[in-house]
Amino acid sequence: MSKNSFFYRNSLSIVLLALMLSCLLGQFFTGWKTENKELAENGNALLSFGQYIHSGHFIQATFENWESEFLQMMLYIVLTVSLRQKGSSESKSLEGEEDVDKEPKPHPKAPWPVKKGGIWLKLYNHSLSIAFAILFLLSFGMHFYGSLKDYNEEQISKEQPTTTAIHYISDSRFWFESFQNWQSEFLAVFSIVILSIWLREKGSPESKPVDMPHDETP
Incomplete structure (x- = not known):
């Protein structure tokens, strides 16, 4: 990899941001499933993706x-x-x-x-x-x-x-x-x-x- 490339010069921040976004996405989907599981157990309406992000x-x-x-x-x-x-x-x-x-x-x-x-x-x-x-x-x-x-x-x-x-x-x-x-x-x-x-x-x-x-x- 060239030392003048954008990724080489910013690789630490790029990788950390990518890891954060990956974990945030994982949190969103697992949290959405967890919340809907609890709502279903209590007989309440389930949340869509759009509804959950505002929950x-x-x-x-x-x-x-x-x-x-x-x-x-x-x-x-x-x-x-x-x-x-x-x-x-x-x-x-x-x-x-x-x-x-x-x-x-x-x-x-x-x-x-x-x-x-x-x-x-x-x-x-x-x-x-x-x-x-x-x-x-x-x-x-x-x-x-x-x-x-x-x-x-x-x-x-x-x-x-x-x-x-x-x-x-x-x-x-x-x-x-x-x-x-x-x-x-x-x-x-x-x-x-x-x-x-x-x-x-x-x-x-x-x-x-x-x-x-x-x-x-x-």
Whole structure:
């Protein structure tokens, strides 16, 4: 494969996006079958593809997971600014200033906020964490909407009273959905931070060089 080809230069993002879309498609079809199975058991009308994609069941399940991913990334980016882990490839060095700590300087190839300076540069200094924070809040809002819709759809099928957003925001069901995903994301990050101290993967930027001592932080 040519190193100048579009795929070679963007292969990591292309493969990750393809994997995500494949799993999302798998989630949609299996979720659709699962929901229709429950509806059939309760004697309710089945959902079409179009109806299911707008259902609380699909919206809640999708954004519940996205929300936890964006929260994990946002906090990890912010925490790694000042916190350290000796020997981990995921941590900055314990001593000294690194390139990411230096004040940005304008140059011909610098991003335009660096050249512009002022408020634009201040925002750009934290644009990565801000972007993930916005994505988290949007996903959190969609998760809440989907979870509330799913709950009310279940209540209607059981001929039980529905609830409002004000009442549902304090419901244990919604927060259980969030916490069960948040804790797993933090466990995953903790695992790579700790395991990268002793374990290696040759060729991966997420690993230290194979011959680097365990107690050294790259």
